[in-house]
Structure formats: structure tokens, C-alpha cells
Amino acid sequence: MDAGKAGQTLKTHCSAQRPDVCRWLSPFILSCCVYFCLWIPEDQLSWFAALVKCLPVLCLAGFLWVMSPSGGYTQFLQGALVCSAVGDACLIWPAAFVPGMAAFATAHLLYVWAFGFSPLQPGLLLLIILASGPYLSLVLQHLEPDMVLPVAAYGLILMAMLWRGLARGGSAGWGALLFTLSDGVLAWDTFAQPLPHARLVIMTTYYAAQLLITLSALRSPVPKTD
Secondary structure, three states, X not given: OHHHHHHHHHHHHOOXXXXXXXXXXXXXXXXXXXXXXXXXXXXXXXXXXXXXXXXHHHHXXXXXXXXXXXXXXXXXXXXXXXXXXXXXHHOOOHHHHHHHXXXXXXXXXXXXXXXXXXOOOHHHHHHHHHHHHHHHHHHHOOOOHHHHHHHHHHHHHHHHHHHHHHHHOHHHHHHHHHHHHHHHHHHXXXXXXXOOOHHHHHHHHHHHHHHHHHHOOOOOOOOOOO
């Protein structure tokens, strides 16, 4: 679902109306290829590993700077992408897990603000709570006491981001859904029990999610020029 939906959305934007989209997305695609080709072992902690992991998301922030007209929505997305890159770097080092989680929580809050609150759709929020709440409660049972509050707060913020993304619809909704899936797999793999191919699932859904949310900003075909 992740690669297929992202590919379909990308194909739509790479049309005659937006001939520069694929060209300006090429750094993101190339940096993703570098990440998956190198596949640096998780026990090799280095700034190079952090850079390789962060680069695709930073490329998306640069893509928005070029392709999307200035405006509040784009600026919030760029801020969220930068915060996500900080979170990516922090998660390279296990000791920086909490700061990394805080960086991603900030990114989700920026996404919530960007997506807005109209239409409100409170029924959708109720469905998300009913679907995600039991899973979050199950994850919390595997945590050390000092981690329960931070992870619970992050989970609630993630639910809010999913709610507003789905309410906005389009590629933002699919991106929010994939982001939630990525974090759900990450949480279980980290706190409950290791999952087979967890890292591959986490990173493919994560990069696809960030791409889909980024593409939701493309409402004008005119890129910035010097």
C-alpha cells in the first residue's frame, strides 16, 4: 500500500502540468536509494549514518522550498520535515531516544497545525481513539515506568496528527496513515518484541509517508525562480 500509493501520487504530480516535480524530487529518490543500498548496521553509531538517514527528509524540505509557493502550509511542512530530520539523527543513538521522540512530536504538532481543523470530523477522532487506544495501552505495558508518560503523550499527539491528516484527505491523509503505521511497528519492535524485517517496514513506510505529506503542498505549478 505504501509504495503503490506513493508511486501513484508521484505519477499524478509528474504530469504535463508539473514537469519539474520529478526533476526536483530526484535528490530525495537518490538519497533513499543510498540509504537502502548502504543499509548501515544499526550498531554502527556515527554522524555519517545519521546524515544518510536524514538526507531524504531534508531533500523533501528543499523540494518544498523550490516547488511550492510561500505560505503557511508549506512553512509548517518544512518545519515538520526539519524536526523529523533531527529526530532521525537522534534515534541513531539509543541514549538520545527521548530527544528524538520529542523532535518527532514537534513535527507531528506542526503537521496538525498545517492540516488545520476544518472540517472538524469528531466522529473520525473517536474511531481513531477506538482503533489506536488499545494498541497504545498494550505497548505501554512493556515500558519502564519512566517511559510511560513520554510515550503516552507521543501516542496521543500521533493520533491527533492522523485525525487531522485523514480529515484533510488526499495525499496528506495517506501520508498520515503510513506515518502512524511506521511508528506503530517501531514502537512494538522497540518496546515489546523484535519483528522480522522491522527496519525495512519502518523506513519504507516512513519515507513514503513524508513524501505523500510533502506532495500535499503542491497546489501551484509554478516553482520559485531567481
